[in-house]
Amino acid sequence: MSELTHFRDGQPHMVDVTDKAPSTREATAEAWVRLPPEARAALETGTNPKGDPLVVARLAGLAGSKRTADLVLLCHPIPVTGAEVQVSLEPEGVRLWARVRTAAPTGVEMEALTAVTVAALNVYDMLKAASKAMEITGVRLLSKSGGKSGPYRAQEEARVSPADAWERPGP
Template sequence: GGLTHYRADGAAHMVDVSAKDVTAREATATAVLRTRPDVVARIATGDLPKGEAVAVARVAGILAAKRTHELVPLCHPLPISGVDVDVVPSGDHVALSATVRTTSRTGVEMEALTAVTVAGLTVYDMIKAVDRAAVLTDVQVVAKSGGTTGTWVREEQA
């Protein structure tokens, strides 16, 4: 396949999806915010109620999913029908996961990636005063289903 976001003359465009079928589609993305155990401890059990920090990041991710087409220029606006975002402090990192669903002509991989990324940046924002060196990493699609290309699941990398 080619890079469909570009025309034969090389110009970027929002590819016309009018002829594609309206089907149920779903995508899940994950990411990891790497920090230190003492920082994770603060989020999870320390001087900060876990519910509050996790909820703030979760809401940021859900809201960001809805704004994906404003941020990623060639994305189509989509009637998102559901979003789940998980923010799980554990050991020396915070694991992030987002699943987005739609019934539409295009997939929601970018929406899932945007949700998980903004949730991760929101956690970074909360902890940067105590660990500016934290790193958001492994931002990736782990599964998608629906549409012409059907179901895809990321192979494990050993």
């Protein structure tokens, strides 16, 4: 069994990347916010009292990508050298997508995942007056490049679709 990288003698620690050479790294991630009819209507008609959730989510995602080390305890603070967040209204709900880049000795997967998660939370916050039945789902890494572990691309069939019907059985 290999040694756990974030634990030594049963105690958590930050992995030392001092001797790792910086390299170009990129990661993309996505998340979805499923919208019940009331929330979708508020978004589509522009009647949301807090303003445009999609614009706020995009800005929040960009900020979230840069604050990842403040939120993920053993994550290294790294220079985010590029970040892009896209937010779109789809038949399944709101799709959030982020691509984050760096030239650092460690990857940016957590920064991309944080970007879409923070963006999704902001969609929820902005639309919660219309409906609290929204659901954040499908948060996943789509791809990454650079680093020792090499490239990764998610299998499309493994995608967790937010297109499930809203008519779910109750508790």
